[in-house]
Amino acid sequence: MLEVRNIEAGYGRSRVLFGVSFTVPAQGLVAVLGGNGSGKSTTLKALAGLVKPTAGEIVWDGERIDQVPAYQMARHGLVLVPQGKEVFAAMSVEENILMGGYHRRHEKAQLRHDLEELYALFPRLAVRKKAFAGLLSGGERQMLSISRALMAKPRMLLLDEPSAALAPKVVGEIAEVIRGLRGRGMAILLVEQNVAMALELADEIHILREGRVAHSCVNGPGVDIASLQEFYLGQGAA
Ligand SMILES: Nc1ncnc2c1ncn2[C@@H]1O[C@H](COP(=O)(O)OP(=O)(O)O)[C@@H](O)[C@H]1O
Numbered sequence: 001m002l003e004v005r006n007i008e009a010g011y012g013r014s015r016v017l018f019g020v021s022f023t024v025p026a027q028g029l030v031a032v033l034g035g036n037g038s039g040k041s042t043t044l045k046a047l048a049g050l051v052k053p054t055a056g057e058i059v060w061d062g063e064r065i066d067q068v069p070a071y072q073m074a075r076h077g078l079v080l081v082p083q084g085k086e087v088f089a090a091m092s093v094e095e096n097i098l099m100g101g102y103h104r105r106h107e108k109a110q111l112r113h114d115l116e117e118l119y120a121l122f123p124r125l126a127v128r129k130k131a132f133a134g135l136l137s138g139g140e141r142q143m144l145s146i147s148r149a150l151m152a153k154p155r156m157l158l159l160d161e162p163s164a165a166l167a168p169k170v171v172g173e174i175a176e177v178i179r180g181l182r183g184r185g186m187a188i189l190l191v192e193q194n195v196a197m198a199l200e201l202a203d204e205i206h207i208l209r210e211g212r213v214a215h216s217c218v219n220g221p222g223v224d225i226a227s228l229q230e231f232y233l234g235q236g237a238a
């Protein structure tokens with residue numbers, strides 16, 4: 001289980017997170033929603049060790065990880081799929097995927113096995129494995145970005161707006177992939193602006209506004225787009 005306790009973080013002198021708290025149960029799927037600039041990516045970067053919290057604690061399976069450097073976070077099982085579907089454009093699809101397993105590059109047979117598993121999960125990537133990643137569609141790049149993260153064998157995947165700038169059909173495919181990973185026991189922290197996607201997938205939902213959790217709820221009957229939108233837009237704080 002992941003516990004985020006009252007973290008503050010920012011960039012230089014500008015503070016972005018003002019005491020953010022939430023938990024993600026082992027094998028749970030928790031969504032963090034919020035508008036542009038509300039601090040969603042900064043929260044994920046803090047979890048991935050890319051931004052050091054200046055206050056608060058991040059506890060993962062009982063161990064504090066808020067001072068663990070980013071390059072060691074994969075060994076702790078937390079892996080970030082960054083916003084923007086970034087890939088190494090001039091490298092092949094397969095080379096991109098293998099980059100995610102770089103820290104275990106000596107386990108050749110196991111890597112090969114994991115690669116084949118990923119190709120079964122993403123048949124489109126298998127077809128295009130020799131193509132330059134820069135030539136992929138947006139949906140394929142998102143799948144590639146997720147595949148690269150999966151090569152690091154995460155116990156928790158941190159997904160930053162995987163549905164952004166994708167056609168509805170492709171968003172549906174990504175949602176299926178996320179559901180499948182969760183079904184295989186992976187914990188997932190899903191950051192989104194797509195409220196419908198969060199409602200479809202998440203057990204719990206938190207809404208960030210101006211670096212604070214403005215609303216938290218368990219997803220279920222009575223939780224719908226309208227009920228969340230008021231917090232999202234900043235009218236439901238009271
Ligand atoms: N690298 C950075 N340097 C300085 N300010 C940043 C940086 N990244 C984000 N910010 C600022 O932090 C705030 C929150 O950004 P971010 O966490 O990316 O929000 P979100 O992901 O919810 O859109 C914004 O005001 C943004 O301008």
Ligand SMILES: [Mg+2]
Nearest residue numbers: 040041042083
């Ligand atoms: Mg962001």
